Amino acid sequence: MNLYKQITAHEVYPALGCTEPIACAYAATIAAAELGEPVETLSLAVDGGTYKNGAAVTVPHSGGRKGNLIAAALGALLAVPDAKLQLLSRVTEAVRAEAARLVDSGACSMTCLDDEAGFRVEVDLASASHKTRCVLADAHTHLSVLEKDGVSLLAPDESGADTADLAYRDRLKTLAFTDLLALAEGLDADDIAFLIEGVEMNMAMARRGLSVEGTASQLLRMKEDGFLADDMFFRTKNRVAAAVDARMTGVDQPVMTSGGSGNQGIVATLTLHGVGVEMGLPEETILKSIAVAHTVNAYVKSFTGELAVICGCAMAAGIAAAAGIVYQQAGADLKKITLAVNNVIGDLGGLICDGAKPGCALKTITSVDAALRSSLMALKGYGLADDEGVVGHTVEDSIRNLGRITLEGMFHVDPTVLDILHKKVGKSGKA
Numbered sequence: 001m002n003l004y005k006q007i008t009a010h011e012v013y014p015a016l017g018c019t020e021p022i023a024c025a026y027a028a029t030i031a032a033a034e035l036g037e038p039v040e041t042l043s044l045a046v047d048g049g050t051y052k053n054g055a056a057v058t059v060p061h062s063g064g065r066k067g068n069l070i071a072a073a074l075g076a077l078l079a080v081p082d083a084k085l086q087l088l089s090r091v092t093e094a095v096r097a098e099a100a101r102l103v104d105s106g107a108c109s110m111t112c113l114d115d116e117a118g119f120r121v122e123v124d125l126a127s128a129s130h131k132t133r134c135v136l137a138d139a140h141t142h143l144s145v146l147e148k149d150g151v152s153l154l155a156p157d158e159s160g161a162d163t164a165d166l167a168y169r170d171r172l173k174t175l176a177f178t179d180l181l182a183l184a185e186g187l188d189a190d191d192i193a194f195l196i197e198g199v200e201m202n203m204a205m206a207r208r209g210l211s212v213e214g215t216a217s218q219l220l221r222m223k224e225d226g227f228l229a230d231d232m233f234f235r236t237k238n239r240v241a242a243a244v245d246a247r248m249t250g251v252d253q254p255v256m257t258s259g260g261s262g263n264q265g266i267v268a269t270l271t272l273h274g275v276g277v278e279m280g281l282p283e284e285t286i287l288k289s290i291a292v293a294h295t296v297n298a299y300v301k302s303f304t305g306e307l308a309v310i311c312g313c314a315m316a317a318g319i320a321a322a323a324g325i326v327y328q329q330a331g332a333d334l335k336k337i338t339l340a341v342n343n344v345i346g347d348l349g350g351l352i353c354d355g356a357k358p359g360c361a362l363k364t365i366t367s368v369d370a371a372l373r374s375s376l377m378a379l380k381g382y383g384l385a386d387d388e389g390v391v392g393h394t395v396e397d398s399i400r401n402l403g404r405i406t407l408e409g410m411f412h413v414d415p416t417v418l419d420i421l422h423k424k425v426g427k428s429g430k431a
Contacts, residue, residue: 004183004291006168007298008194010139014201014254015085015262017060017071018247018356020046020053020307022085023140024068025075027123029087031134032079034148037127039076042108044069044123047116048418049307052355055421058250061091063100069110073099076125084141086254114418119306138166139306140260172302177395180299181332184291195287198256202243202269205255209242212249215361216242233372236274237365240266244361259297259316260306263360267317268293271368272324281328289328293320303403309410311353311363315402318344318367318374325375338395339383343374345398346384346391349405354417 015022024044032039046054046068054068062070071088077095080087102108113120121136122145135145146153172180187195209216219238222228243266247255258265269290276286297320304310322340330336347370351363377383384391390405392398 002183002186003168003171004186004191004295007172007295008191010141010166010168011260011298012194012198012256012258012265012294013085013141015257016088016252016254017250018053018057019085019140019257019260019262020050020356021057021059021068021071022088023050023121023136024054024123025059025071025078025087026081026085026141027121027134027136028072028075028125029078029083030081030143030146031123031125031132032076033081034146034153035079035125035127035130035132037129039102039125039127040107041126042072042076042102042123043125044072044108044110044121045113046110046122047113047118047120047307048414049353050119050121051112052353052414052417052421053307055355055424056357057248057355059088060250060252061088061096062250063096064250065100069108070099070103072110072123073102073108076123077102089252089254112418112422114415117305142166169298169302172299175299177299177337178332178334180295181292181327181334181337183295184288184327187288187291191291192284192287195290198265198269198290199273199287201254201256202266203239203273205246205251205253205266206239206243206270208251208253209244209246212242212245212251214241214245214249214358215365216245219365232275232278233369235278236271236372237368239274240270240368241361241365243270244364245358248356248358248360258294258320259301259312261312261317263313263356263364264297264317264320267313267364267367267371268297268320268324271321271371272328275325275372276328279328285328289324292327293317293324296320296323300399300402303399304406305403307353308406309352309413310349310402310406311351311367313360313364314348314351314367314370315344317364318348318371319399321368321371322375322378325371326378329379334395336378336381338398339378339381340375341395342384342386342391342398343377344370345402346389347374349390349402350410352410352413352417355421
């Protein structure tokens, strides 16, 4: 399997609902499928990034509830691992009611693995006679542990259902940026069809979002009041915001992810599709630019982490979108792409992630605006110099520097955010 296909296999896929709560549901549904009896208790433990991304996002088919715990309860009752991250499409009214009962009765509990640096979801289920345990680690569908009554159900050399060889991430980190761009030139018919599916899926979510009272509707009001022009910037930002509004409020429709994130997938896909169409570019060029965005997004996240302290929609997807726009107009022009990437980093570097929520739509329009400005400036030869701030001598250096800022310089940000969220949960009594 070539590198582009490895990236898309593990980081670009349809997901119904925010991917962190849905990963909790997925882990629970795998464990439940092995339990063989009705679930009586559920214990969930998640890393800090997953905790914050489940704190304020509505879970599809939950009756308007928010959080990782209700998602896990729904997954445990369904026991349908074959449905992967679209499993909540199978929720019935009876399942919804029973999940609410389990959570409200205290049969379900959740803890935050505050010291866990990477992505990790642990689910322990108990029935009348058995116990099962499922652990997803390092990626949203990467099965690390599966046990029943203390006995492993995985072969010694098996990483589990949906086996994910994550070694491609180490390879990604060694590549020059020109190698990343070259991946888009080797697309086959299946790759093209999958990219088209992603565009259609995310466009459909954007249409659903037009009826949601959120950031997109506010942008429309600003346009109607004469504060915003009806231009490419507005239309692209409004389309992205509408899709994120719908997704974060639990609309029952999947989106195509990028880097394992639905919102990043929306930014990467709809920004490039919208700009490409408005500029009258051929469909093949637009789709290749989206492929570039997926690879660049994965590359950035290999340095910043799966669930970073910084906002992935703004930084990883914003950088990816800016690189993709330059690629649409100028091809693999490394000088101009470097300027675009540096402009985004210089503009948005340090924008934190404080969890998935409807307000993510605000950050995504900031990301889209920065990507558009940064790339259009770069196409004219303008960009930050390598002596400005954390910008590096090369585009690879700039992204490595961003990774250092994230993993070293902002080390205390996530614990502070988590402390704030823990205290808010304590005051509200909600999990």
